[in-house]
Every structure is written in C-alpha cells, then in structure tokens.
Amino acid sequence: MDTSRDEKALFDKKINNKLYLTIPNVRDFILYNFTTDRKLKVTKSIGVKDNISKNVEDFEKFLAKKRTEQAFLSFESGSSKEVKAISDWFQMLETNLRFLFEDESLKLLSKRTEDKVNFYLTSDNREEFDFNTLSSGYSSILFILFDMMQKMQNETGSFDYTKEGIALIDEVEAHLHISLQKKILPFLTRFFPNVQFIVTTHSPFILQSLKNSVIFDLETKKRYEDFSNYSSESILETFYDLDKFGDIMKTEMGKYEEMLKNGIGNDKNEILETRKKFLEIPDIEISYWIKDMDIRHKETIKKLLK
Structure with a gap:
C-alpha cells in the first residue's frame, strides 16, 4: 500500500x-x-572537600538529634534504658575521639541555643574547637565514620555496631598526615569490630597499624600477614624498593666512602670536614652509617684522627 x-x-x-x-x-x-x-548538560561537581564538609555538618545534626532525644526521654517514665543507651553511646564516641586525637583530656560537649544544639570539643592542650574547624584529615575520617554509622543504624535500628559487614575504602590514607595514617584503621575497627575492611594504600604506616591484618601485593601477587612488627623504613625498602635516604644524601655518602677507599692523600681536610658534617646530622640512621664506615675503613680513620 x-x-x-x-x-x-x-x-x-x-x-x-x-x-x-x-x-x-x-x-x-x-x-x-x-x-x-x-542539550548539553554538565553537572558541576561539589568537590571532595565540600562533600566532606557537608557530611561533617550532617554528623553534627545527627549528634544534635541524639542529644535532643536523650533530653526528651529523660522526662518520660520508663525510658531509663533508652536514656542510658544514648548516654553510653556519647561516652563511647568521646572515648574514641580521645584515641583519634591522642588526647586523654578531650571532652565532647554541647550548647543549646534557641533553635539548635551546637557541639564542640575541649582539651587541656588547646583552645575550644568544633567539628567545622577540623583539618581535612580529621574531617575525612569523620566522613567515613558517619557514613558507616548511618548505614549500620539503618540496618539494625540501634546503636549496636557489632553487625558483620565488608567496607571497601580506596586510598585510605588520602588527606591524612602520618599520625592519622597510623590511627584510622584502629579507630574504625574500635567502632565496628566485626566489619572486614578491605583498603588500598601506598602507606607503610597504614600497613603496620593493625596486627590482625592480611596484606596482598597487587604487583607481585604475594600475600603477607601482620606488618605491625615492621618499621616503616623496612617496609619502604623491602616492599616498595625505596631507599631510606634521598638522592642528594646518597650522592654525598658515596663521595665520602670513595674518599675513604682512596686513602688520605691530599684530601685529609675534605674528608674530615665531610665526616664532621655527617656527624652533625641529627639522624640515627646516619650515625649508624658513619660507625659502619669507621669499621670498614678503620686504618684510614685512625690516620685521619691522629
């Protein structure tokens, strides 16, 4: 048709x-x-920093809700168990924050204004501060903590964080200085003892932070257990194939050893000055190295120090 x-x-x-x-x-x-x-539509990313800030803000709202709930229940008869559960939860949070901040004098307090409850932290070692003034490292840890707390409470409907589960975290050391890299996994496992954390990292401080751990090297496909007894230097040298000294220092050390091998000759003053410079460096590894050089080139050192 x-x-x-x-x-x-x-x-x-x-x-x-x-x-x-x-x-x-x-x-x-x-x-x-x-x-x-x-149409061409591009959604502008709010960025990692803003996303973390928003999550910390939500964490404060969550705390305020719990504090308000605690105050409300305290006026109701027969609610003593619920009030105690909330009180114990705040105590547990404060204890873990002390661990994270490495400060036993830290306290989590709250102030009620006309329309909201504000939380702040006090310490004998610093001025009063709140969650909004934390560094990106502490904020990113609270970001992870609150996200996991929300998900677990949605599952259990309670403050019980002993539920089993698996958490995947990529580059867990991101935004964290060395002290926090050592703390983040112990901090999270204290909150969630039955969660298996699977993380990726390049940090030796993350690897050595837990005793009950399994390490899998994605490059060599080898499996290891418990790096808690390893020093960060040995992890870097053994598993990352990195030297403990920088390239400039290694060059200077090589020159010094070469002068010792060649004997004193006309370089006596230069050798003594170089040795003195190394001895003045406040590094235990350098002092060990100097002692090793003294033993290896004992005769030359004896002549130098006459």
Missing part, C-alpha cells in the same frame, strides 16, 4: 476485532512526530 510521504498518512485496519496501526515509513514517522531536542 502506497501513501504520500508529505501527508505522513497513517492507516489502520481491523482484523479479528483487533486494531493494528500500520506505518508505511517508520523513519519519516519518527522524524515527523518526535522532534529532536539536543
């Missing part, structure tokens, strides 16, 4: 009491009836 493309005619026919729509030219039908609407 032929039809005019200009009219874009549609035909129907009734067969066995059923209505069938016949479209002679599907392409023209679509172009005629469904106009194209092309």
Whole structure:
C-alpha cells in the first residue's frame, strides 16, 4: 500500500476485532512526530572537600538529634534504658575521639541555643574547637565514620555496631598526615569490630597499624600477614624498593666512602670536614652509617684522627 510521504498518512485496519496501526515509513514517522531536542548538560561537581564538609555538618545534626532525644526521654517514665543507651553511646564516641586525637583530656560537649544544639570539643592542650574547624584529615575520617554509622543504624535500628559487614575504602590514607595514617584503621575497627575492611594504600604506616591484618601485593601477587612488627623504613625498602635516604644524601655518602677507599692523600681536610658534617646530622640512621664506615675503613680513620 502506497501513501504520500508529505501527508505522513497513517492507516489502520481491523482484523479479528483487533486494531493494528500500520506505518508505511517508520523513519519519516519518527522524524515527523518526535522532534529532536539536543542539550548539553554538565553537572558541576561539589568537590571532595565540600562533600566532606557537608557530611561533617550532617554528623553534627545527627549528634544534635541524639542529644535532643536523650533530653526528651529523660522526662518520660520508663525510658531509663533508652536514656542510658544514648548516654553510653556519647561516652563511647568521646572515648574514641580521645584515641583519634591522642588526647586523654578531650571532652565532647554541647550548647543549646534557641533553635539548635551546637557541639564542640575541649582539651587541656588547646583552645575550644568544633567539628567545622577540623583539618581535612580529621574531617575525612569523620566522613567515613558517619557514613558507616548511618548505614549500620539503618540496618539494625540501634546503636549496636557489632553487625558483620565488608567496607571497601580506596586510598585510605588520602588527606591524612602520618599520625592519622597510623590511627584510622584502629579507630574504625574500635567502632565496628566485626566489619572486614578491605583498603588500598601506598602507606607503610597504614600497613603496620593493625596486627590482625592480611596484606596482598597487587604487583607481585604475594600475600603477607601482620606488618605491625615492621618499621616503616623496612617496609619502604623491602616492599616498595625505596631507599631510606634521598638522592642528594646518597650522592654525598658515596663521595665520602670513595674518599675513604682512596686513602688520605691530599684530601685529609675534605674528608674530615665531610665526616664532621655527617656527624652533625641529627639522624640515627646516619650515625649508624658513619660507625659502619669507621669499621670498614678503620686504618684510614685512625690516620685521619691522629
């Protein structure tokens, strides 16, 4: 059956009491009836920092809700268990924050204003501060903590964080200085003792932070257990193939050893000055190295120090 493309005619026919729509030219039908609407829309990312800040703000709201709930329940008869559960939870949070901040004098306190409850931290070692003034490192840890707390409470409906689960964290050391790299996994496992944390990291301080751990090297496909007894230097040298000394220092050390091998000659003053410079460096590894050089080149050192 032929039809005019200009009219874009549609035909129907009734067969066995059923209505069938016949479209002679599907392409023209679509172009005629469904106009194209092309748009370019790019959603601006709020960024990691803003996302963390928002999560910390939500954490404060969560704390305020719990404090308000605690105050409300304290006026109701028969609610002593619920009040104690909330009180114990705040005590547990404060204890773990002391561990994270490495400050036993730290206290988590709250102030009620007309329309909200504000939380702040006090310490014998610093001025009063709140969650909004924390560094990106502490904020990122609270980001992870609150996210996991929310998910677990949605599952259990309680303050019980002993539920089993698996948490995946990529580059767990991001935003963290060395002290926090040592703390983050112990901090999280204190909160969630039955969660298996699977993390990726390049930090030796993360690797040595837990005793009950399994390490899998993705490059060599080798499996290890418990790096808690390893020093960060030995992890860097053994597993990352990195030297403990920088390139400039290694060059200077090489020159000094070469002078000792060649004997005193006309370089006596230079050798003594170089040795003195190394001895003045406040680094235990350098002092060990100097002692090793003294033993290896005992005769030359004796002549130098006469």
